[in-house]
Amino acid sequence: MVSKYMKNTHAKTHSNYTVDIVQILxxxxxxxxxxxxxxxxxxxxxxxWHGSRLTNWTGILKQGLRIAPPEAPVTGYMFALLQTRAASPSRATFTCHLLQ
Known part of the structure; x- marks a missing residue:
C-alpha cells in the first residue's frame, strides 16, 4: 500500500528525483x-507524511511531534509555525534534506 501510494502521489513538480523505499518500520x-x-x-x-532530518528523530520518538523551536531550519516553516505534514511523500523528502 505504501509503495503504491508513493508512486501515485509523487508530485509532478518533483520530477528531478525519485523516492525509493528501503525499509518500513x-x-x-x-x-x-x-x-x-x-x-x-x-x-x-x-x-x-512528515519529513525530518535524521538528527530530529530521537526527539520525535521521545516527545512526539512538536512545534518547531526558533532555531529550527526554515524549511519546516512553510506554513508559519504549524507542524507541517505533507499529503505527498515527495514533498516530505525536501524537509529531510536527503537531496543535499
Missing amino acids: RVSREGEAERFKKFSGTKNRMLL
Whole structure:
C-alpha cells in the first residue's frame, strides 16, 4: 500500500528525483494508540507524511511531534509555525534534506 501510494502521489513538480523505499518500520509511542482510538471510526482519513532530518528523530520518538523551536531550519516553516505534514511523500523528502 505504501509503495503504491508513493508512486501515485509523487508530485509532478518533483520530477528531478525519485523516492525509493528501503525499509518500513512500525513505531508505537506509549499512550498514543489509546489517544487515537476515539478517532478510529472516522471515515475521512488519509496518509500524511512528515519529513525530518535524521538528527530530529530521537526527539520525535521521545516527545512526539512538536512545534518547531526558533532555531529550527526554515524549511519546516512553510506554513508559519504549524507542524507541517505533507499529503505527498515527495514533498516530505525536501524537509529531510536527503537531496543535499
